[in-house]
Amino acid sequence: MAHSFARIIIVREGEADWIGEHHSQHVTLGDVLVIGANTRCGATLDYAMTATTMYLNDDFLTDQIFWQFAASFTDRRDVRHNLKTHYEPAQVLRIGVDAVRNLAPLLDEFVAIGADGGSSGSSKWTSQ
Template sequence: MKLIIVRSGSALLFSEFGTRHVQVGDVVLLAAQTLCGAEPEGSVTTTTIYLDRDYLIDQVFWQYAAQFCDRHNARDFFEARYSTPAQIVRIGEDRAAHLMPWLDELASLRLDGPQPEQFLRAQALLSQCSTSLLLS
Protein backbone atom coordinates (compact mmCIF):
# COMPACT_ATOMS: atom_id res chain seq x y z
CA MET A 1 0.00 0.00 0.00
CA LYS A 2 1.17 3.51 -0.71
CA LEU A 3 0.27 6.52 1.44
CA ILE A 4 0.87 9.94 -0.12
CA ILE A 5 0.48 12.84 2.31
CA VAL A 6 0.09 16.27 0.70
CA ARG A 7 2.19 18.62 2.85
CA SER A 8 1.93 21.83 0.86
CA GLY A 9 0.45 23.07 -2.40
CA SER A 10 -1.99 21.19 -4.57
CA ALA A 11 -2.11 18.93 -7.61
CA LEU A 12 -4.41 17.14 -10.01
CA LEU A 13 -4.23 13.43 -9.33
CA PHE A 14 -4.97 10.82 -11.98
CA SER A 15 -5.85 7.29 -10.88
CA GLU A 16 -8.61 4.68 -10.95
CA PHE A 17 -11.05 7.26 -9.54
CA GLY A 18 -10.45 9.56 -12.52
CA THR A 19 -9.04 13.04 -11.99
CA ARG A 20 -9.26 14.58 -8.53
CA HIS A 21 -7.87 17.71 -6.93
CA VAL A 22 -5.66 17.12 -3.85
CA GLN A 23 -4.34 19.72 -1.44
CA VAL A 24 -2.75 20.14 1.98
CA GLY A 25 -4.48 17.82 4.43
CA ASP A 26 -5.28 15.13 1.86
CA VAL A 27 -3.89 11.60 2.03
CA VAL A 28 -3.96 9.41 -1.06
CA LEU A 29 -4.27 5.69 -0.31
CA LEU A 30 -3.26 3.37 -3.13
CA ALA A 31 -3.39 -0.40 -3.10
CA ALA A 32 -0.42 -2.31 -4.47
CA GLN A 33 -0.05 -2.12 -8.26
CA THR A 34 -2.49 0.79 -8.59
CA LEU A 35 -1.42 3.29 -11.22
CA CYS A 36 -1.34 6.93 -10.23
CA GLY A 37 0.04 10.16 -11.64
CA ALA A 38 -0.08 13.82 -10.66
CA GLU A 39 0.23 17.23 -12.23
CA PRO A 40 1.31 19.86 -9.69
CA GLU A 41 -0.55 23.15 -9.59
CA GLY A 42 2.46 25.34 -9.01
CA SER A 43 4.51 23.82 -6.24
CA VAL A 44 3.49 20.75 -4.23
CA THR A 45 5.28 18.82 -1.48
CA THR A 46 4.34 15.27 -0.53
CA THR A 47 5.64 12.50 1.65
CA THR A 48 5.16 8.97 0.34
CA ILE A 49 5.22 5.92 2.59
CA TYR A 50 5.15 2.38 1.19
CA LEU A 51 3.68 -0.15 3.62
CA ASP A 52 2.94 -3.84 3.55
CA ARG A 53 -0.79 -4.52 3.85
CA ASP A 54 -0.33 -7.20 6.53
CA TYR A 55 1.84 -4.79 8.53
CA LEU A 56 -0.99 -2.24 8.47
CA ILE A 57 -3.56 -4.79 9.57
CA ASP A 58 -1.28 -5.77 12.47
CA GLN A 59 -0.91 -2.10 13.44
CA VAL A 60 -4.67 -1.62 13.48
CA PHE A 61 -5.16 -4.83 15.45
CA TRP A 62 -2.58 -4.10 18.15
CA GLN A 63 -3.42 -0.44 18.58
CA TYR A 64 -7.17 -1.13 18.84
CA ALA A 65 -7.11 -4.71 20.18
CA ALA A 66 -10.01 -4.04 22.56
CA GLN A 67 -12.28 -3.45 19.55
CA PHE A 68 -11.43 -6.69 17.74
CA CYS A 69 -11.81 -10.34 18.72
CA ASP A 70 -8.75 -11.34 16.71
CA ARG A 71 -6.55 -10.32 13.82
CA HIS A 72 -9.16 -11.59 11.34
CA ASN A 73 -11.65 -9.02 12.66
CA ALA A 74 -9.03 -6.30 12.14
CA ARG A 75 -8.47 -7.55 8.57
CA ASP A 76 -12.22 -7.49 7.88
CA PHE A 77 -12.44 -3.93 9.26
CA PHE A 78 -9.49 -2.88 7.10
CA GLU A 79 -10.89 -4.52 3.96
CA ALA A 80 -14.32 -2.95 4.46
CA ARG A 81 -12.92 0.53 5.03
CA TYR A 82 -10.27 0.41 2.30
CA SER A 83 -11.92 -1.79 -0.32
CA THR A 84 -11.26 0.43 -3.36
CA PRO A 85 -7.73 0.49 -4.81
CA ALA A 86 -7.45 4.30 -4.88
CA GLN A 87 -8.90 6.66 -2.29
CA ILE A 88 -8.40 10.19 -1.05
CA VAL A 89 -8.94 10.77 2.65
CA ARG A 90 -9.28 14.35 3.85
CA ILE A 91 -7.64 14.59 7.27
CA GLY A 92 -7.50 18.40 7.25
CA GLU A 93 -4.63 20.83 7.57
CA ASP A 94 -4.54 20.70 11.39
CA ARG A 95 -4.21 16.91 11.51
CA ALA A 96 -1.65 16.98 8.69
CA ALA A 97 0.37 19.58 10.63
CA HIS A 98 0.27 17.26 13.65
CA LEU A 99 1.87 14.48 11.53
CA MET A 100 4.65 16.64 10.03
CA PRO A 101 7.22 16.21 12.85
CA TRP A 102 6.78 12.42 12.74
CA LEU A 103 7.09 12.36 8.95
CA ASP A 104 10.16 14.63 9.05
CA GLU A 105 11.90 12.48 11.63
CA LEU A 106 11.00 9.28 9.78
CA ALA A 107 12.46 10.72 6.56
CA SER A 108 15.63 11.87 8.34
CA LEU A 109 16.22 8.35 9.67
CA ARG A 110 16.37 7.08 6.09
CA LEU A 111 18.96 9.59 4.82
CA ASP A 112 21.92 7.30 5.55
CA GLY A 113 20.07 4.11 4.68
CA PRO A 114 18.65 1.64 7.18
CA GLN A 115 20.57 1.62 10.45
CA PRO A 116 19.83 -1.23 12.90
CA GLU A 117 20.13 1.08 15.93
CA GLN A 118 17.35 3.30 14.50
CA PHE A 119 14.88 0.48 13.89
CA LEU A 120 12.83 0.89 17.07
CA ARG A 121 12.45 4.65 16.60
CA ALA A 122 11.47 4.21 12.95
CA GLN A 123 8.96 1.52 13.98
CA ALA A 124 7.41 3.84 16.57
CA LEU A 125 7.16 6.74 14.12
CA LEU A 126 5.71 4.55 11.40
CA SER A 127 3.17 3.13 13.80
CA GLN A 128 2.09 6.59 14.94
CA CYS A 129 1.75 7.88 11.37
CA SER A 130 0.06 4.89 9.76
CA THR A 131 -2.43 4.29 12.54
CA SER A 132 -3.29 7.97 12.83
CA LEU A 133 -3.82 8.24 9.07
CA LEU A 134 -5.75 5.04 8.56
CA LEU A 135 -8.17 5.56 11.42
CA SER A 136 -8.87 9.24 10.88
Protein backbone atom coordinates in the same frame (compact mmCIF):
# COMPACT_ATOMS: atom_id res chain seq x y z
CA MET B 1 2.76 3.72 -11.88
CA ALA B 2 1.84 0.76 -9.63
CA HIS B 3 3.86 -0.66 -6.73
CA SER B 4 3.79 -3.95 -4.84
CA PHE B 5 3.22 -2.13 -1.55
CA ALA B 6 0.65 0.27 -0.13
CA ARG B 7 1.44 3.99 0.05
CA ILE B 8 0.34 6.80 2.29
CA ILE B 9 1.07 10.22 0.78
CA ILE B 10 0.62 13.30 2.97
CA VAL B 11 0.43 16.57 1.02
CA ARG B 12 2.46 19.15 2.95
CA GLU B 13 2.56 22.06 0.47
CA GLY B 14 1.12 22.93 -2.92
CA GLU B 15 -1.49 21.12 -4.95
CA ALA B 16 -1.95 18.73 -7.85
CA ASP B 17 -4.53 16.77 -9.79
CA TRP B 18 -4.24 13.18 -8.63
CA ILE B 19 -5.18 10.63 -11.31
CA GLY B 20 -6.32 7.17 -10.22
CA GLU B 21 -7.40 4.12 -12.21
CA HIS B 22 -11.08 5.07 -12.10
CA HIS B 23 -11.19 8.79 -11.31
CA SER B 24 -9.16 11.92 -10.67
CA GLN B 25 -9.29 14.43 -7.83
CA HIS B 26 -7.66 17.71 -6.90
CA VAL B 27 -5.41 17.38 -3.82
CA THR B 28 -3.88 20.11 -1.71
CA LEU B 29 -2.30 20.79 1.70
CA GLY B 30 -4.27 18.83 4.29
CA ASP B 31 -5.01 15.83 2.07
CA VAL B 32 -3.77 12.28 2.56
CA LEU B 33 -3.76 9.76 -0.28
CA VAL B 34 -4.08 6.10 0.73
CA ILE B 35 -3.14 3.89 -2.21
CA GLY B 36 -3.32 0.11 -2.06
CA ALA B 37 -0.72 -2.24 -3.47
CA ASN B 38 -0.76 -2.76 -7.24
CA THR B 39 -2.90 0.34 -7.79
CA ARG B 40 -1.89 2.56 -10.70
CA CYS B 41 -2.00 6.30 -10.24
CA GLY B 42 -0.14 9.51 -11.00
CA ALA B 43 -0.37 13.27 -10.65
CA THR B 44 -0.39 16.40 -12.75
CA LEU B 45 1.14 19.31 -10.91
CA ASP B 46 -0.14 22.86 -11.11
CA TYR B 47 3.25 24.22 -10.05
CA ALA B 48 4.96 22.48 -7.13
CA MET B 49 3.96 20.12 -4.36
CA THR B 50 5.77 18.76 -1.30
CA ALA B 51 4.60 15.45 0.10
CA THR B 52 5.79 12.81 2.52
CA THR B 53 5.31 9.28 1.24
CA MET B 54 5.34 6.18 3.42
CA TYR B 55 5.54 2.75 1.82
CA LEU B 56 3.88 -0.14 3.64
CA ASN B 57 4.68 -3.76 2.90
CA ASP B 58 1.41 -5.57 2.16
CA ASP B 59 2.21 -8.41 4.60
CA PHE B 60 3.07 -5.91 7.35
CA LEU B 61 -0.18 -4.03 6.80
CA THR B 62 -2.19 -7.26 6.82
CA ASP B 63 -0.55 -8.37 10.08
CA GLN B 64 -1.21 -5.01 11.74
CA ILE B 65 -4.89 -5.10 10.81
CA PHE B 66 -5.22 -8.75 11.82
CA TRP B 67 -3.74 -8.25 15.29
CA GLN B 68 -5.55 -4.95 15.93
CA PHE B 69 -8.92 -6.46 15.01
CA ALA B 70 -8.25 -10.15 15.79
CA ALA B 71 -11.79 -10.70 17.09
CA SER B 72 -13.19 -9.73 13.66
CA PHE B 73 -11.02 -11.99 11.46
CA THR B 74 -10.33 -15.71 11.37
CA ASP B 75 -6.93 -15.42 9.63
CA ARG B 76 -4.81 -13.15 7.44
CA ARG B 77 -6.54 -14.32 4.25
CA ASP B 78 -9.78 -13.03 5.76
CA VAL B 79 -8.14 -9.62 6.25
CA ARG B 80 -6.97 -9.51 2.61
CA HIS B 81 -10.41 -10.54 1.34
CA ASN B 82 -12.06 -7.86 3.49
CA LEU B 83 -9.71 -5.16 2.21
CA LYS B 84 -10.32 -6.13 -1.42
CA THR B 85 -14.10 -6.28 -1.12
CA HIS B 86 -14.89 -3.39 1.26
CA TYR B 87 -12.38 -0.66 0.51
CA GLU B 88 -11.46 1.42 -2.52
CA PRO B 89 -7.88 0.71 -3.66
CA ALA B 90 -7.15 4.45 -3.67
CA GLN B 91 -8.71 7.10 -1.46
CA VAL B 92 -8.18 10.77 -0.66
CA LEU B 93 -8.74 11.65 2.98
CA ARG B 94 -9.16 15.32 3.83
CA ILE B 95 -7.71 15.59 7.34
CA GLY B 96 -7.14 19.35 7.17
CA VAL B 97 -4.28 21.80 7.29
CA ASP B 98 -4.07 21.86 11.09
CA ALA B 99 -3.82 18.07 11.31
CA VAL B 100 -0.99 17.97 8.75
CA ARG B 101 0.85 20.75 10.57
CA ASN B 102 0.45 18.87 13.86
CA LEU B 103 1.85 15.75 12.17
CA ALA B 104 4.80 17.67 10.71
CA PRO B 105 7.34 16.79 13.47
CA LEU B 106 6.49 13.09 13.19
CA LEU B 107 6.65 13.24 9.39
CA ASP B 108 10.04 14.98 9.61
CA GLU B 109 11.25 12.14 11.83
CA PHE B 110 10.06 9.59 9.23
CA VAL B 111 11.95 11.53 6.56
CA ALA B 112 15.11 11.44 8.69
CA ILE B 113 14.75 7.68 9.12
CA GLY B 114 14.26 7.34 5.36
CA ALA B 115 17.42 9.36 4.71
CA ASP B 116 19.32 6.78 6.77
CA GLY B 117 18.22 3.94 4.46
CA GLY B 118 14.65 3.37 5.61
CA SER B 119 11.70 3.12 3.26
CA SER B 120 10.03 6.50 3.77
CA GLY B 121 10.90 9.90 2.44
CA SER B 122 9.75 13.34 1.45
CA SER B 123 9.78 14.61 -2.08
CA LYS B 124 9.21 17.94 -3.74
CA TRP B 125 7.82 17.75 -7.25
CA THR B 126 7.74 20.62 -9.70
CA SER B 127 5.82 20.67 -12.95
CA GLN B 128 7.88 21.17 -16.10
